[in-house]
Amino acid sequence: MEDLWASLDRTQGVGRGIEHILRRAIRAGTLGLDAVLPSSRALAHELGVARGTVSAAYEQLAAEGYLTIRQGAPVRVGWTPGRNTPSAAPRAPDRPRFDLRPGLPSGSSFPRTLWARASRLVLAHAPDEAFGYGDPQGQLPLRTALAGYLARARGVEAGPDDVLVCGGFTQALRLACQVLVARGGRTVVVEDPCSERYPALIESAGLRVASVRCDRDGLCVDELPPADAVLVTPAHQYPLGVSLSPARRSALVAWARATGALIVEDDYDGEFRYDRQPVGALQQLDPDRVLYTGTASKTLAPGLRLGWLSLPTSLRRELIEAKENVDRSAGVLDQLTLAALLDSGGFDRHVRRMRVTYRKRRAALLRTLGGLDVRIEGIAAGLHALVHLPQGGPTERDVLDRAVARGMALGGLSDYLRKPAEEQAIIVGYGTPPEHAYRPAMAELAKVLSL
Amino acid sequence: MEDLWASLDRTQGVGRGIEHILRRAIRAGTLGLDAVLPSSRALAHELGVARGTVSAAYEQLAAEGYLTIRQGAPVRVGWTPGRNTPSAAPRAPDRPRFDLRPGLPSGSSFPRTLWARASRLVLAHAPDEAFGYGDPQGQLPLRTALAGYLARARGVEAGPDDVLVCGGFTQALRLACQVLVARGGRTVVVEDPCSERYPALIESAGLRVASVRCDRDGLCVDELPPADAVLVTPAHQYPLGVSLSPARRSALVAWARATGALIVEDDYDGEFRYDRQPVGALQQLDPDRVLYTGTASKTLAPGLRLGWLSLPTSLRRELIEAKENVDRSAGVLDQLTLAALLDSGGFDRHVRRMRVTYRKRRAALLRTLGGLDVRIEGIAAGLHALVHLPQGGPTERDVLDRAVARGMALGGLSDYLRKPAEEQAIIVGYGTPPEHAYRPAMAELAKVLSL
Numbered sequence: 001m002e003d004l005w006a007s008l009d010r011t012q013g014v015g016r017g018i019e020h021i022l023r024r025a026i027r028a029g030t031l032g033l034d035a036v037l038p039s040s041r042a043l044a045h046e047l048g049v050a051r052g053t054v055s056a057a058y059e060q061l062a063a064e065g066y067l068t069i070r071q072g073a074p075v076r077v078g079w080t081p082g083r084n085t086p087s088a089a090p091r092a093p094d095r096p097r098f099d100l101r102p103g104l105p106s107g108s109s110f111p112r113t114l115w116a117r118a119s120r121l122v123l124a125h126a127p128d129e130a131f132g133y134g135d136p137q138g139q140l141p142l143r144t145a146l147a148g149y150l151a152r153a154r155g156v157e158a159g160p161d162d163v164l165v166c167g168g169f170t171q172a173l174r175l176a177c178q179v180l181v182a183r184g185g186r187t188v189v190v191e192d193p194c195s196e197r198y199p200a201l202i203e204s205a206g207l208r209v210a211s212v213r214c215d216r217d218g219l220c221v222d223e224l225p226p227a228d229a230v231l232v233t234p235a236h237q238y239p240l241g242v243s244l245s246p247a248r249r250s251a252l253v254a255w256a257r258a259t260g261a262l263i264v265e266d267d268y269d270g271e272f273r274y275d276r277q278p279v280g281a282l283q284q285l286d287p288d289r290v291l292y293t294g295t296a297s298k299t300l301a302p303g304l305r306l307g308w309l310s311l312p313t314s315l316r317r318e319l320i321e322a323k324e325n326v327d328r329s330a331g332v333l334d335q336l337t338l339a340a341l342l343d344s345g346g347f348d349r350h351v352r353r354m355r356v357t358y359r360k361r362r363a364a365l366l367r368t369l370g371g372l373d374v375r376i377e378g379i380a381a382g383l384h385a386l387v388h389l390p391q392g393g394p395t396e397r398d399v400l401d402r403a404v405a406r407g408m409a410l411g412g413l414s415d416y417l418r419k420p421a422e423e424q425a426i427i428v429g430y431g432t433p434p435e436h437a438y439r440p441a442m443a444e445l446a447k448v449l450s451l
Numbered sequence: 452m453e454d455l456w457a458s459l460d461r462t463q464g465v466g467r468g469i470e471h472i473l474r475r476a477i478r479a480g481t482l483g484l485d486a487v488l489p490s491s492r493a494l495a496h497e498l499g500v501a502r503g504t505v506s507a508a509y510e511q512l513a514a515e516g517y518l519t520i521r522q523g524a525p526v527r528v529g530w531t532p533g534r535n536t537p538s539a540a541p542r543a544p545d546r547p548r549f550d551l552r553p554g555l556p557s558g559s560s561f562p563r564t565l566w567a568r569a570s571r572l573v574l575a576h577a578p579d580e581a582f583g584y585g586d587p588q589g590q591l592p593l594r595t596a597l598a599g600y601l602a603r604a605r606g607v608e609a610g611p612d613d614v615l616v617c618g619g620f621t622q623a624l625r626l627a628c629q630v631l632v633a634r635g636g637r638t639v640v641v642e643d644p645c646s647e648r649y650p651a652l653i654e655s656a657g658l659r660v661a662s663v664r665c666d667r668d669g670l671c672v673d674e675l676p677p678a679d680a681v682l683v684t685p686a687h688q689y690p691l692g693v694s695l696s697p698a699r700r701s702a703l704v705a706w707a708r709a710t711g712a713l714i715v716e717d718d719y720d721g722e723f724r725y726d727r728q729p730v731g732a733l734q735q736l737d738p739d740r741v742l743y744t745g746t747a748s749k750t751l752a753p754g755l756r757l758g759w760l761s762l763p764t765s766l767r768r769e770l771i772e773a774k775e776n777v778d779r780s781a782g783v784l785d786q787l788t789l790a791a792l793l794d795s796g797g798f799d800r801h802v803r804r805m806r807v808t809y810r811k812r813r814a815a816l817l818r819t820l821g822g823l824d825v826r827i828e829g830i831a832a833g834l835h836a837l838v839h840l841p842q843g844g845p846t847e848r849d850v851l852d853r854a855v856a857r858g859m860a861l862g863g864l865s866d867y868l869r870k871p872a873e874e875q876a877i878i879v880g881y882g883t884p885p886e887h888a889y890r891p892a893m894a895e896l897a898k899v900l901s902l
Contacts, residue, residue, distance in 0.1 A: 152516030
């Protein structure tokens with residue numbers, strides 16, 4: 001036992017030091033189940049501390065289940081790691097040296113200090129009620145801040161009462177699907193190509209998925225089959241990178257009005273447009289027909305799991321009720337922190353900074369591809385670009401294999417297509433690499449594409 | 452315009468001050484849509500600052516959508532509050548002077564400083580990957596810490612790979628229901644009485660609800676009808692306050708084994724037992740048959756929306772997939788913060804402190820009720836007590852009405868009963884009032900009950 005105390009750290013208080021050493025020894029199995037500990041008097045004497053200090057440490061560990069204290073009996077170890085020992089962390093799957101897959105923002109750019117400061121203020125000043133069950137629709141300060149932000153930045157027509165805060169786009173889509181199912185809906189149309197996750201998400205909610213192709217003007221609206229809803233990415237088609245043309249926007253809304261279908265607008269990266277002011281949300285053309293969804297996943301971090309949707313009047317009650325039934329509300333502290341960032345202008349400043357970063361990265365990508373026999377499709381926006389490969393040249397599969405061999409991960413168009421096509425194209429996500437790795441990644445990409 | 456600048460606050464930097472004043476004026480409508488702003492040169496001269504400072508402020512506001520900047524044209528206001536003005540916060544519903552409804556912990560006891568400190572460490576030290584999409588099952592550091600904690604504190608048999616982190620108990624139940632439905636399940640049994648929310652939650656997932664009465668030994672297991680699952684509160688029946696007897700525990704597990712049904716264990720307040728070590732989780736009797744659910748809602752705060760469940764081997768894959776389909780994962784930052792609190796012992800210390808607080812409150816409640824003609828049911832545990840009213844005395848309705856008239860909110864047993872009963876009882880939640888208001892609340896309760 002004596003050796004155990006050699007590492008006693010007295011800087012945090014001796015009591016804490018004792019707890020720490022015993023906890024570690026019990027977890028490690030050094031002190032096995034039922035091992036007898038010295039009496040508090042004996043240990044206090046040995047360490048030269050007050051007996052109460054040792055007793056309090058023992059009591060804390062008993063409360064945690066590590067020790068068993070019984071009147072008139074020695075203190076014993078009451079827990080053993082056994083099969084519940086935290087196993088060693090599983091090895092992370094081999095990460096590519098250069099990760100240029102689409103869909104992720106730069107993890108290294110999360111505004112840690114900004115978020116920490118806002119979060120500290122929230123924790124210091126939030127009323128006690130904020131820690132109780134939150135409003136299922138979302139915290140009012142966040143809904144208010146979001147309504148203002150969405151009006152300014154995306155032209156969304158929604159007051160604080162028309163916004164619902166949810167767990168990212170995935171949950172927004174899930175809630176919309178649940179409400180459609182409850183109303184007897186059967187079919188949702190997705191764009192072809194689209195995110196490879198969406199069809200499975202829709203099907204998991206009990207709906208059938210149909211798809212309609214996209215061309216350079218976005219979704220081919222006049223090919224829409226009868227459906228209960230259509231899921232679109234009007235600002236920046238994913239992954240083609242085109243935007244839905246003005247004529248198609250009107251036609252889509254007209255179709256929805258004529259058929260009674262719902263439009264779900266996935267505005268996943270609408271904040272990032274580099275050549276002009278972003279095109280406003282489709283939602284403003286008909287707030288009662290278009291369910292707008294936005295997310296903090298691209299502007300801040302996917303790990304926050306914060307998203308929002310606009311509530312069409314006719315679905316308002318059902319969507320809020322659905323949210324309440326799946327998890328009662330989004331986490332309150334993160335909501336209030338985001339509200340504080342929106343109110344202070346810190347969010348806008350961060351987005352502006354990231355816009356500059358991503359614009360430069362896109363420009364560097366274009367320079368890299370400039371001398372090669374490839375064609376970039378889509379507008380100057382977002383965090384990815386679609387790169388068409390020349391006819392008769394290497395196939396998508398060739399390029400992806402060559403990339404993997406060089407430690408690089410890319411996206412391939414065929415993973416996003418619902419119906420196979422002749423077109424050979426890769427998708428380059430320029431958001432993910434940390435800043436210092438971006439230039440080397442471009443040099444490597446040039447090699448992958450120029451063979 | 453001149454007056455606008457009188458309030459310019461130069462302490463945060465003149466540029467921020469300019470932004471702040473303009474943002475406020477535009478939001479308030481003082482500067483209307485299309486209003487022309489002074490040139491950056493003119494304003495810089497007027498305020499005695501560098502022209503670049505003003506330009507940068509204008510650019511920030513343009514990025515936020517408040518201003519429109521066009522080459523060769525004056526800077527104009529580009530946004531108007533219109534219908535998107537954040538409306539005044541709706542008036543909070545009248546809160547009772549004394550809130551003794553069950554189901555909430557003390558909001559004033561949330562360990563703000565502890566949480567803030569852990570959160571700051573997480574933000575400072577988390578790897579960049581932590582901000583990306585998280586593991587649908589939950590962050591490994593939290594699952595590891597939870598597995599250890601649940602083994603120690605609740606006797607749960609689950610390693611880090613057998614735990615799933617979710618959005619509170621509500622989402623745990625939702626996920627379980629979804630998986631049951633996908634397997635063709637139809638019926639879930641609830642305890643009678645039970646939380647008034649649960650039957651609706653189960654039905655909203657597409658399942659039928661049956662119920663079985665509880666007596667002083669908890670759920671009457673031998674009255675269970677055929678069912679796909681049963682939802683129980685073995686440690687502390689809600690709201691009766693009894694615990695499931697050892698014989699009934701064995702019988703329940705035997706029933707589940709014999710019928711193939713799933714047991715969902717709702718361990719909502721298992722940390723709070725005042726007279727002895729808490730009874731361990733039912734789950735340890737058969738980890739493959741019992742889906743254990745726990746929550747931070749009572750130990751920390753409901754607003755965190757953090758809960759967890761144990762994964763029976765046969766449902767493991769489906770439950771994780773269901774979580775991924777509803778919202779991809781719980782918020783990563785809150786998960787890592789809770790993991791840090793568990794690892795440092797801060798969580799256990801907080802729970803121990805709250806156990807003392809609630810034990811004292813329960814004792815004060817017993818003293819208050821001691822001289823009255825009522826009978827308390829249930830074990831010394833949790834955050835509420837069931838108080839039976841004497842036969843022939845005032846009814847539950849009488850007491851609740853009398854309480855409301857005195858500005859006090861209480862629970863009534865009939866709200867929790869599935870089948871009407873003769874029994875007249877109220878439920879007193881002693882978690883909610885802030886510390887300073889508890890003694891007056893007890894005095895008032897005595898008046899309400901002694902008339």
